Amino acid sequence: MAFGERIPPSLILMSGSTLWGLTWIWLKHAAELGIGPILLSVVAYAAQWLVIAPFAWRAWTDPSRPPISRLNWEWLGLLALLAGVSGVGFTMAMVYGDVVRAMMLFFLIPAWGVIFGRLLLKEPLTPGRIIAVVCAIGGAFLILGPDFGDGLYPADWFALIAGFSLAGANTLFRLLAEQPIPIKLTLMQGSTVVLGLIAWVFSSEYGIVPTPEALASSALYGMTMLLAAVLATQYAVERLPAGRTAILMTLELLVAVASAAWLGDRVHGLNIWMGGAMILAAALIEAASAHRRQPELAAPCKG
Template identity: 25%
Template sequence: MTPVVLAFLSAALWGIWWIPIRYLGTLGMDGAWGGVAMNGGAALFAVLWVVVTRVSFRLGLNGILGAALVGVAVSTYSVAITMSDVVRVILLFYLAPGWSKIIEWAFMGRGWHWTSTLTIAASLLGAWLVLGGDLSLSGLGIGDFLAVLSGMAWAGGAALIFAGGRSSAASLTLVTCLCATAIGVGFILLGKGTVFSGQATLIGSGVGAVAGLVYVMPIMVLTLWSAQRLPPATISFLLTAEILSGVLSGVLLLDEPFGAMQAGGALLILLAAAAEVLKGIGGKNKPVCRQG
């Protein structure tokens, strides 16, 4: 149960990702710069961690590719929440459990049962209720597209990390943060003169780097350590707790509404996650392609 608890904790922390990103925006770190500063700071401290503790950096191809895809997910998510409504980004990202289920079924030899459809439907319905039951998908913008891409990258990355066997969480974190930083810099370079590029300030860069140490690194370590031990769909469902923490943080800090509809949605999400977790730790339908 340890990876289950840690994944749930990391999900709660992911839900307040919008707070440092928006705060950095007030310091002039708009566009992709907020994510670059945070992920870059986390990458720097991850390098120091690996060097000082002499952690083994042995990663298989699956681990490297998986961590890189998670980095893509983190970077695109960070940019998406600066370009679209936070609630839209969260919901579109959390198509990830569906992508994970499809990956498990198509590539990992895990069966698709009626419970798979039920858990996906319950989690998505719960997300819709938590977000107020009033989310139009018309007029999708670049930010919305990035949110969907982020969820797909996360699902693929989690599957590769799980199939790649055990390795150092510090090494996976380093690869993830380096990739996330590189993708963010790519947004800045390719999006010169657009909302991608933004701008940087000395103070904002320093604050972002510190946030990388005290916030991003712990989240990454908890998430990637758990991703090695839990099936992709299981951890993706656990991470839907981010929706709950995101909404609750909005209620407390932004005075956003939370009533019976949101409470019912939260219950559906928890039930879907619990059902998937219990099935996952039960040891049924183990993947046939896992190495190591």
């Protein structure tokens, strides 16, 4: 019996979600060593791409692989674009923003997922799913409410855009279920590198030489913690019902918020915690709704 088959997929997914929830610690540490978040994303995802590329090539040359139609190429291109925006945006939100606030806004994914699921997968808009959307949006308004008058922080926009893009990428990942995971992952990682380089050239980071320690830390992050989180999530979601997957992935939000509250020195107001509770409730409602849908489709996460 293979090593992975001896470990329950639920435990693997919980491990992956825990890693995702702790990524902010490594990201902020690498940034403190002397590298901007955009270039950090480029280095991390490039390192991860180098690890996955040989497996993608093997899948690409497999004669039993279903052919990629013209429509699939268009969907794969959109998948890569959304994944690239999400990868860079998430890193910028974690580095520049308050982790608790940014992670809660990023985790509006269930609400965006309902919209994309309806548009692309023709999933029904059940009362439970509508309630989940309203609950998630209401939670975001609670979190952002005090700042609407003065405008949102850049990190807020990074988190919102990253979560929205990831929800779209997750939906397309499911839509293209017949295509091998390594091929989709390399496209997603490669897009993050390309888009990151373009954004870096036009950003204030351009021209600032990162320290060797920061480059090494970023590459190591991509090849270890980030890669482990991606692979654990992908392995588990293919083997678990979508409802259980969505529930277990809320551990990411809980770990991030708990670790940031424990290690940080910022005191958050009641509106932050109430908004976060509403977003978490939305995720659980959507998970229950997904559990009742047939057939079950596992929603992959970040790539």
